[in-house]
Structure formats: structure tokens, C-alpha cells
Amino acid sequence: MSDLAELSVTxxxxxxxxGEVTAEAMVRACLARIxxxxxxxxxxxxxxxxxxxxxxxxxxxxxxxxxxxxKLAGVPMMHKDMYYRTGKVSTCGSKIRxxxxxxxxxxALQRLDAAGAIDMGTLNMAEFAQNPTGHNxxxxxxxxxxNLPYCTGGSSSGSGAGxxxxxxxxxxxxxxxxxxxLPASICGVTGIKGTQTRxxxxxxxxxxxxxxxxxxxxxxxxxxxxxxxxxxxxxxxxPTAAPEAVPxxxxxxxxDIRGLRIAVPHEWFFDSAxxxxxxxxxxxxxxxxxxxxxxxxxxxxxxxxxxxxxxVVSRVEGATIHANWMRDHPGDYAIHLSxxxxxxxxxxxxxxxxxxxxxxxxxxxxxxEAFIDHDIVATPTLRMRVxxxxxxxxxxxxxxxxxxxxxxxxNTRPFNYLGLPTVSVPCGLDDRGLPMGLQLSARPFGxxxxxxxxxxxQQDTDWHARMxxxx
Amino acid sequence: MASEPVPPxxxxxxxxxxxxxxxxxxxxxxxxxxALIQEFEALRGTLVFEDEPSSFExxxxxxxxxxx
Numbered sequence: 001m002s003d004l005a006e007l008s009v010t011x012x013x014x015x016x017x018x019g020e021v022t023a024e025a026m027v028r029a030c031l032a033r034i035x036x037x038x039x040x041x042x043x044x045x046x047x048x049x050x051x052x053x054x055x056x057x058x059x060x061x062x063x064x065x066x067x068x069x070x071k072l073a074g075v076p077m078m079h080k081d082m083y084y085r086t087g088k089v090s091t092c093g094s095k096i097r098x099x100x101x102x103x104x105x106x107x108a109l110q111r112l113d114a115a116g117a118i119d120m121g122t123l124n125m126a127e128f129a130q131n132p133t134g135h136n137x138x139x140x141x142x143x144x145x146x147n148l149p150y151c152t153g154g155s156s157s158g159s160g161a162g163x164x165x166x167x168x169x170x171x172x173x174x175x176x177x178x179x180x181x182l183p184a185s186i187c188g189v190t191g192i193k194g195t196q197t198r199x200x201x202x203x204x205x206x207x208x209x210x211x212x213x214x215x216x217x218x219x220x221x222x223x224x225x226x227x228x229x230x231x232x233x234x235x236x237x238x239p240t241a242a243p244e245a246v247p248x249x250x251x252x253x254x255x256d257i258r259g260l261r262i263a264v265p266h267e268w269f270f271d272s273a274x275x276x277x278x279x280x281x282x283x284x285x286x287x288x289x290x291x292x293x294x295x296x297x298x299x300x301x302x303x304x305x306x307x308x309x310x311x312v313v314s315r316v317e318g319a320t321i322h323a324n325w326m327r328d329h330p331g332d333y334a335i336h337l338s339x340x341x342x343x344x345x346x347x348x349x350x351x352x353x354x355x356x357x358x359x360x361x362x363x364x365x366x367x368x369e370a371f372i373d374h375d376i377v378a379t380p381t382l383r384m385r386v387x388x389x390x391x392x393x394x395x396x397x398x399x400x401x402x403x404x405x406x407x408x409x410x411n412t413r414p415f416n417y418l419g420l421p422t423v424s425v426p427c428g429l430d431d432r433g434l435p436m437g438l439q440l441s442a443r444p445f446g447x448x449x450x451x452x453x454x455x456x457x458q459q460d461t462d463w464h465a466r467m468x469x470x471x
Numbered sequence: 472m473a474s475e476p477v478p479p480x481x482x483x484x485x486x487x488x489x490x491x492x493x494x495x496x497x498x499x500x501x502x503x504x505x506a507l508i509q510e511f512e513a514l515r516g517t518l519v520f521e522d523e524p525s526s527f528e529x530x531x532x533x534x535x536x537x538x539x
Contacts, residue, residue: 448539
């Protein structure tokens with residue numbers, strides 16, 4: 001390995017545990033890479049250079065002293081700038097919170113700290129996590145490291161772009177309508193949102209109470225399994241966090257998917273899909289079939305209702321949270337965001353409550369349609385090829401770009417309404433050299449199953465190992 | 472040009488929330504609701520009298536991955 005910044009989470013942790021590398025050397029390698037390339041990609045909001053080196057030195061000292069090492073000891077990470085850390089500014093990608101200094105540290109960050117991960121700072125993101133493309137009017141747009149004029153996907157734009165560019169081994173993102181899986185797919189990395197409530201949300205900026213999720217973006221499914229094992233589980237402060245015991249997701253990555261039954265819904269996910277996306281998706285299915293899985297196309301008529309309801313829940317909850325600022329400081333938002341939030345005030349309360357009230361029934365119906373005879377639902381993560389920043393920029397031209405902008409998250413949103421654990425893994429490059437993603441969803445609390453299939457796929461492909469030409 | 476229902480909706484928002492339409496993107500966002508209303512029209516009659524939001528957490532557990 002010529003560059004320590006290229007190490008995956010598990011490889012970095014393993015090399016550190018064996019004494020083959022110091023945490024300080026890994027952090028310095030990542031810092032050097034950021035210094036060399038981030039001027040083009042624009043992933044970083046705050047780089048905690050000295051704090052990261054001090055944390056790395058502490059891990060090196062602990063190892064030298066024979067202290068038991070955590071699962072992520074020495075692994076360099078950065079996180080979307082909406083995970084609160086006491087005393088550190090958390091901008092949430094906004095002008096409104098440019099000076100917001102929280103008095104709490106996110107539970108997910110506390111767990112990563114305890115596992116020995118090195119937090120190097122905070123990452124660019126869509127303003128208040130509210131767009132699927134990664135545009136940011138206040139900190140500048142994040143650029144796709146595979147091809148700079150193209151969008152990164154959002155809202156966890158810096159998380160996806162930075163992991164792809166090998167600026168750090170992993171990053172936390174958040175996912176309310178696809179904000180982990182979209183940048184994972186578009187930047188060619190792996191991302192997972194867990195079952196709704198699987199990871200506590202204490203100390204995390206809210207967007208939509210009902211559908212927000214915390215999760216990692218990494219290079220491999222094995223890395224994602226390692227991080228999810230660390231951050232999942234009940235929390236004394238977040239009463240919504242699921243109390244179910246957390247398995248060791250990594251231990252389940254056997255690669256054995258013989259007999260696995262994969263369902264592909266006829267509906268929704270292929271509406272107006274680009275041919276090259278469908279071709280890549282079908283090729284990914286062939287890889288899984290060669291490992292012993294079977295694939296069936298199934299009818300899921302519930303998806304039409306799910307598609308209508310999911311749009312209502314996030315828009316109403318987002319508009320509610322932002323009401324005071326929308327009254328008092330509407331000009332402090334980017335044009336696309338204040339415009340999007342504004343629409344939420346027009347939705348009747350009865351629509352919102354209908355959407356929430358039918359969530360349980362529709363989850364049961366979808367499971368009956370998709371999972372009664374199957375273990376995994378597979379779809380493309382995006383229906384379209386990766387768009388450019390310009391052709392999805394609503395601030396410049398809402399009339400021309402609105403529909404394309406909103407279509408980016410069409411295939412990811414349903415799984416937020418359903419609350420299902422869902423992974424995106426890279427499954428190809430399009431004709432312009434931009435990544436495409438395979439989305440794998442499992443039953444509730446089936447994170448281990450989804451990750452196991454993702455890992456099996458990555459054992460037979462190398463899309464996840466490819467690096468953007470930026471490097 | 473905003474579609475016909477938009478001006479009264481803007482007035483309702485102002486009355487109920489005190490929020491003014493911020494820009495053209497706000498108008499575009501309201502125009503989206505013509506399609507959303509049609510989608511909800513198609514769903515009329517599907518909400519069951521006893522349905523309640525809290526059943527979602529129960530459904531998550533009822534439909535959980537075996538052995539998880």
C-alpha cells in the first residue's frame with residue numbers, strides 16, 4: 001500500500017492492531033490527501049487537524065501501553081456537519097447555524113470515539129440535509145471526484161465524495177429520503193441506512209422525526225458492517241432507539257448466498273429508468289445468481305401509495321421544524337430550500353396523519369408482496385445516470401430543473417417510509433464514467449442479511465475498489 | 472405563471488403560519504401539489520377507521536427478519 005489513506009476501515013484497524021502502522025501516520029496521510037485535492041472537491045467544512053493528531057497519538061500510546069483496542073482503533077473518519085460535538089460548531093450546512101455550538105455530543109460520535117476512531121472534522125452537506133444532489137449555496141457545492149462538474153448526490157455530499165476520494169476511511173451520513181444511499185451510489189462507495197430506530201439520533205440535527213436515520217458511508221460492505229455494529233443499539237437519551245440486541249454484523253459476512261431469494265419489484269423503480277442503469281442492475285443480479293441466488297420479478301402495488309405518502313411526511317415535518325426561521329429569516333436559506341420548505345405548509349394535517357396512520361399497514365402489505373417468498377429486495381439506487389450540478393440546480397432555474405432534481409431520490413424514498421434496512425453498493429460506471437449503485441433491502445432488523453448479500457457481491461466484483469481519476 | 476389554486480393556498484399559508492412565499496421555487500413547490508392531490512384522490516377509502524400511527528413500530532417487529 002503506497003498511500004495509507006487508501007486503507008479501508010477494516011484494513012486500517014487490522015494494520016494498526018498488528019503494529020504495522022501508527023494512527024498518526026494514517027491521519028497524516030489523510031490530511032495530506034485532503035490538502036492536495038479538496039480544493040477541487042470541496043468536501044470539508046472544518047478540519048480539526050491538531051485534535052485529530054492528538055487523538056491519533058493517544059491511540060498510538062494506548063497500543064504501546066497494551067491497552068485493549070477498540071474495533072475502530074486508529075481509523076481516520078470525518079462526519080457530516082450535523083453530528084453535534086460539545087463545544088464545536090455544527091453548521092448543518094447552513095448560514096442560519098453558522099455559529100451554532102451544541103452542548104451535547106451525538107451518541108453515534110460517542111460510540112465511535114469509544115471504539116477508537118479518529119474524528120478529523122466535519123463535512124460538507126446539503127443545507128439542513130434537505131436536498132438529494134449536494135448543492136450548497138453557503139459553503140459551495142461539493143463536486144463528484146469522478147468528474148467534477150457532476151453532482152455528488154446528497155444530502156451527505158462530503159461523506160460520499162470524501163470516502164470515494166480516499167480522504168478518510170469512513171464517514172457518518174444521515175438518510176431521510178436517500179441521503180446516505182444517493183451519495184454512496186453516485187460517488188461509487190457503500191452506504192447503509194438501518195431499520196428505522198436502529199441507530200440512536202441523540203445529538204443529530206433533525207429533518208423528519210419519523211424518517212431520519214444515522215448510518216455510515218464506507219468503501220466496502222464489511223466496513224459498513226463494522227461501523228454499524230459500533231453505532232447501533234438502544235440509548236438512554238433517545239427513547240425512539242430500538243431496544244433489540246445488536247448482532248455482530250461483520251460475523252455474518254460468510255459470502256454464502258446459496259438459496260437466497262431475491263425479489264425485484266415490477267413497479268416504481270424502473271419508471272423512466274435509463275437503459276444503462278437497467279443494464280448494470282441486471283448484470284449485478286447475474287453476479288448474485290452465479291453465487292447461488294435466485295431472482296424473481298414481483299408485483300408490489302403498494303408502492304404507489306408509499307410513493308405518495310413518503311413525500312408528505314418529510315415535507316410536513318421539515319416545514320414544521322423550520323417554521324420560526326422561515327418566518328423570521330427566509331432569506332438566509334438557499335432558494336431551493338426555502339421554496340421546498342414552503343410547500344410543506346400547504347399540506348393538510350389530515351393528509352399528514354393519513355400518511356403516518358397507514359405506515360404500519362403498508363409496511364405489512366409490502367412485506368407480504370415482496371418478502372413472503374423472498375429474502376432481499378433489489379433495485380437500482382437511482383433510475384437515472386448521474387446528473388451534473390448545473391442540470392439539477394434549482395437556485396438558478398427552478399422551472400427547468402425541478403423535476404430532474406426531485407427524481408434523483410425516487411428509488412430511495414420508499415424505503416424510508418417503510419423503515420427497512422437498505423444498502424447501496426457500487427455496481428458499474430456509466431458511459432460518462434460516473435458510478436451506478438445496486439440497492440439491497442431486507443426485512444426490519446435484517447441489516448445483517450442486506451450487508452451479507454452486499455459483501456458477497458463485492459467478493460466477486462471490484463467496483464467498490466476502483467478509485468476516481470482525481471487520485 | 473402559478474396554477475389556479477396557488478394564490479388562495481398562499482393566502483392560507485400566510486394566515487395559518489405567518490410564512491410568506493419566499494421565491495419562484497416556492498411557487499413551483501405549490502404547483503407540485505396538483506399531482507399530489509391526484510395521488511391522494513386515488514388513495515381515498517383506503518384508510519381504515521382503526522388505523523393509528525403507533526402501529527408502525529408494531530409492524531416493524533411483526534415483520535422482522537427471522538432470528539434478528
